[in-house]
Amino acid sequence: MDNRSKVKQIETGQSRPKPYKQNRRARIIIVDDFGEMKSGEYLKFFVKLLSIISCVCILAGSLFYHFYTGLSRETRIIKERLTLAEKKVFELTREKEILMARLVLSGKDPVIAKEKEEALPVATIEEKFPASPVPEGEDRINDPLKEDHEKIKMNTPLNKMDDLSDTPFETESPRIIEKTVDLEKFTVVKDGETGDILVRFDIRNISKKAGDVSGRIFTVLKPDNDYEDQWLVVPKSAIINGIPSEYRKGQYFSIAHFKPVKFRVKHPGYSDFYKRASVFVFNEQEDLIFEKLINITDSVE
Numbered sequence: 001m002d003n004r005s006k007v008k009q010i011e012t013g014q015s016r017p018k019p020y021k022q023n024r025r026a027r028i029i030i031v032d033d034f035g036e037m038k039s040g041e042y043l044k045f046f047v048k049l050l051s052i053i054s055c056v057c058i059l060a061g062s063l064f065y066h067f068y069t070g071l072s073r074e075t076r077i078i079k080e081r082l083t084l085a086e087k088k089v090f091e092l093t094r095e096k097e098i099l100m101a102r103l104v105l106s107g108k109d110p111v112i113a114k115e116k117e118e119a120l121p122v123a124t125i126e127e128k129f130p131a132s133p134v135p136e137g138e139d140r141i142n143d144p145l146k147e148d149h150e151k152i153k154m155n156t157p158l159n160k161m162d163d164l165s166d167t168p169f170e171t172e173s174p175r176i177i178e179k180t181v182d183l184e185k186f187t188v189v190k191d192g193e194t195g196d197i198l199v200r201f202d203i204r205n206i207s208k209k210a211g212d213v214s215g216r217i218f219t220v221l222k223p224d225n226d227y228e229d230q231w232l233v234v235p236k237s238a239i240i241n242g243i244p245s246e247y248r249k250g251q252y253f254s255i256a257h258f259k260p261v262k263f264r265v266k267h268p269g270y271s272d273f274y275k276r277a278s279v280f281v282f283n284e285q286e287d288l289i290f291e292k293l294i295n296i297t298d299s300v301e
Contacts, residue, residue, distance in 0.1 A: 027040075027041065093212060096212065097212075097254055100252070100254055179206070179290065180205065180206060180283060181203055181205060181206060181207075181215070181281055182203075183201045183203055183204075183290060183292055188277040188296045190296065196265060197296070198264055198265075199261075199262070199264075199265065200260070201261055202258065202259070203253065204258050205258070212254050212256045214253060214254035215282050216250025216253075217261065217282075218234070218235065218250050218279070219263075219265075219278070220233050220234075220244070220278045220280070221277050222276040222277065222278065223273055223274055228242065232274065234263070235250060237250070243280060250282060275295060277293070278292065278293045278294075279292050
């Protein structure tokens with residue numbers, strides 16, 4: 001009996017479970033279709049990486065949205081200012097054209113302020129008239145007064161001439177005339193039915209300054225010779241040294257960027273007589289800023 005009990009004690013002692021400490025750490029285990037288990041710890045790294053990338057994208061998106069709203073607000077304000085400025089420029093341009101049209105209709109030119117030049121003193125020349133005869137007594141009494149008066153008369157012009165010689169003459173520097181317009185597509189053709197001469201060209205503003213450009217235009221039809229009395233000036237004007245001299249009679253223009261000009265010379269007499277045409281453009285200061293010569297026979301419509 002004792003042997004049996006000892007054997008049972010040995011068997012029970014062998015089958016007694018050993019104490020085991022559990023690991024409470026969370027793990028990812030992947031089980032496939034065949035029941036085989038694999039570790040999925042590498043998935044934690046991808047999850048953390050995706051979470052970091054998503055946070056960065058959210059921050060970047062919020063920053064971009066903030067910048068975009070600020071830029072769109074500034075752009076809207078700039079557009080409003082630009083529209084207001086364009087409206088103001090349009091109103092000022094229209095007002096200027098109305099005023100210039102009124103001046104043209106009234107036959108006056110815009111007054112241009114000029115610098116006032118200081119007038120130099122000019123020597124005066126006094127005329128001598130024959131004196132009436134005076135008695136001898138009075139002549140003797142007034143002799144000293146007459147001598148002093150004659151001395152003053154003789155010295156005054158000389159002093160004035162001395163003042164003129166002492167004042168230095170100011171030499172004016174030559175004024176530079178700026179070319180503000182250019183003519184393009186210039187054609188002069190003959191109308192076969194009526195015999196009129198058609199003049200067409202495009203005038204363009206090439207000035208570097210802001211604003212409109214205005215002035216006067218003349219067209220001169222010329223034969224083969226150089227006799228000025230046979231030239232036809234449109235509008236009519238006197239010619240000095242081959243250039244129209246009456247500035248106010250020219251065709252007025254005022255352009256901001258570009259403007260086509262067309263006009264017809266009706267019944268110029270013998271239309272075949274005129275072989276060439278010249279265009280003269282003057283600015284508001286009456287300076288010649290453009291001149292062009294073209295053959296009428298070579299023009300193509």
